[in-house]
Amino acid sequence: MRSSIIALGTLLTATMAAAQTPVLTVLTYESFISEWGPGPAVEKAFEAECACDLQFVGAGDGAAVLARVRLEGEASDTDVVLGLDTNLTAAAAATGLFAPHGLVAANDLPVAFDDPLFLPFDWGWFAFVYDKTKLATPPASLEALAASDVTIVIQDPRSSTPGLGLLMWVKAAYGDRSGVIWAGLSDNVVTVTPGWSEAYGLFLEGEADMVLSYTTSPAYHLIAEGDDTKAAAAFSEGHYLQVEVAGKLASTDQPELADRFLAFMGSEAFQSVIPTTNWMYPAVTPAAGLPDGFATLIKPEASLLLPAAEAEALRAPSVTEWRAALAR
């Protein structure tokens, strides 16, 4: 009896101590919180200044994050959602679960980006990556790629955010002619994978000449592996942007802490870890500039990005068009 009273007392003290340290729960995609992602450094830096406990919860990719938000609904324990891209924000806004961030934050995105619910934390251009030692002259446009016999591996737009990004790229560049481009691309496609990592793995194994990835992918090989054989092909139509954003949920029980985290996202401490952990461009270029190696990357002349509402409206018809073209 006495021991259970002591145990109860200990439990109460522990609970009270825990209650004094507020917990901020951030829902994000898996690769953000892995030990090679930005998660660990971000957690350390934010906890050093917030007197709080930052906890990450991981869920697959951006689409899985949104599905998780919808599954949890109003009863969510999540305070901040990090890692949606602009192809998902319209659907995310339509859930009514997000609250305005109320921040005015400058960013260095190549296009104007201003959204009352979502703040960008990084961005990248989609691109086809190839091996310079195996493909001497890569195609210089989507149309040239479609006309060539260069093989590509892409991701399924029904299960992967880069796959969906390519649909939007073709749509943004060619509008009503997108079906023709897809018909031309269909014989270049070796296979379609469920997600980015399978596609990139197949490319590295030599299964295709090019893979749909980002202009920043060669920076990983250069900086982390000292391998300069990979490059991204510059396409004359311009490159579609993936802008990754975060927002706070209206149901959060830590609104002030959530606001602080969203503001912290634009800080040097957060932004400077992005290039060599997430292998994307930081939304705000750090004072010290980008790491060596990023200077060698291609800089597309034009950046394409459909407004979120338009991207959402185009998704279903584009997938149908894509299916029809590739099923032939």
Added chain:
Amino acid sequence: MARSAGAISRAGAAVGAALGLLTLGTLGVVLARGGTASLGPADWAAVRFTVMQAAVSAVLSVGLAVPVARALARRQFPGRRLLISLMGAPFLLPVIVAILGLLAVFGRAGVLNDGLAALGLPPVSIYGLHGVVLAHVFFNLPLAVRMILSGWQGIPAERFRLAAALGFGPADIFRHLERPMLRAVLPGALVAVFLICLTSFAVALTLGGGPRATTVELAIYQALRFEFDLGRAAALAAVQFALCAVVVLVAGQIALPAGFGPGLDRRVERWDASSRGLRALDAGVIALVAAFLLVPLALVVLRGLPGLGALPDGLWAAATQSVIVALISTALCLAATLVLALAIVQGRGAGLLEAAAMLPLAASSLVLGTGLFLIVHPLLSPARLALPVTALVNAALALPFALRLILPSLRSIEAAHGRLADALGLVGMARLRWLVLPRLRPVLGFAAGVVAALSMGDLGVIALFAGEGGTTLPLLIQRLMGAYRMEAAASAALVLVGLSFGLFWLFDRGGRDAAA
């Protein structure tokens, strides 16, 4: 007797009900949240493709397994046991690792096309329906071989002795001994492989070459992830269950018990198969299948070797979690399977229980995970339950395999010794201890090995539940690949294969030592 029989039926019914809740119950939860939905033409195209590829994969896997099992059943050679053990490995590989292994042989830059190019021949492409079927045969041929091989080993040695005394040739042996055995064993094997291929997702998509190869599971993924159309996901999962039910019913009509009666557990001598032609045939079959299964496996090992020196930090923690989950799953699964099998052999409600045991095979793990999430989330933080839920779901998903392995042996034990045991009044725990378990031990060991290895490799539902902690090895591999670290992922996969196979080998060996 009556009292313990009642206890066994009640326990069996409880296991059956739990399986029903876990599969159909979670489907119901998703349906309740999503509302009803109708399926479009694209969904029905996915259903047609799914059934077609699963049927072709099942017929080919089982068809090819028959000569392999026959060769293994009637030949003794050094390394036979090791070969049979190793043959189980493809079934235990994480899907993407196995795909990369197959591509190292059959891919555009694979060994096969290098060889063809050296001979001046045009390359072959693995991408398409044939690639999907090839991968499914690679995964499921070993399972089919094991199921059919145990059928062959179930023919008592006395029958072959009698056949030899009567001067039976191979054709007579086939007609009187092997054909009835196959009639009993093949439908079960076909159903098992068909159902595994029915819920295929990554294999079909990656090797299928594009949207032609859309399976129901991918349509479910799309509905859950991008459209958040829970109703449509539930409708698709219900179609999967309906397909499963039809196939199980049809197979039940075709399968006939072989009825060889009891034997004296003597060593089998095959006087009929000693001709030089048959020896050469069997040797050829075994060599071919060993090459088909082991070369991709060897390449998986080779890909993983370079990174073994620099394994990622979290690897051993994740490996430990995986092993613990696998051991808990195995204990849960074997206990449930044994109870279920005993209840089925007793006969009351056997049909219903057998059907319940097949449910996990037809379940979509995405819908199951989503349903569990919807149940758990209002009560507890899902991340806290990641490992217990994974252990439970892995146990349920592996149960159909364990039951297919254990049930035939239990039936023949009861057929051979049940009456004597009844006459001796050997019931309850005493019967289990003195009659059933000693004879069941080899197959229990093998089943435990399969379940443990499956639990190690399967991602199952952990992706939905995992938080910062609770990482398992398959999840770690996925994270490594997502962070460009393909070489480290290959090494982690090698560790996973090694651990899975080690667990499998330990259990299988533990079972067989008693039998020797």
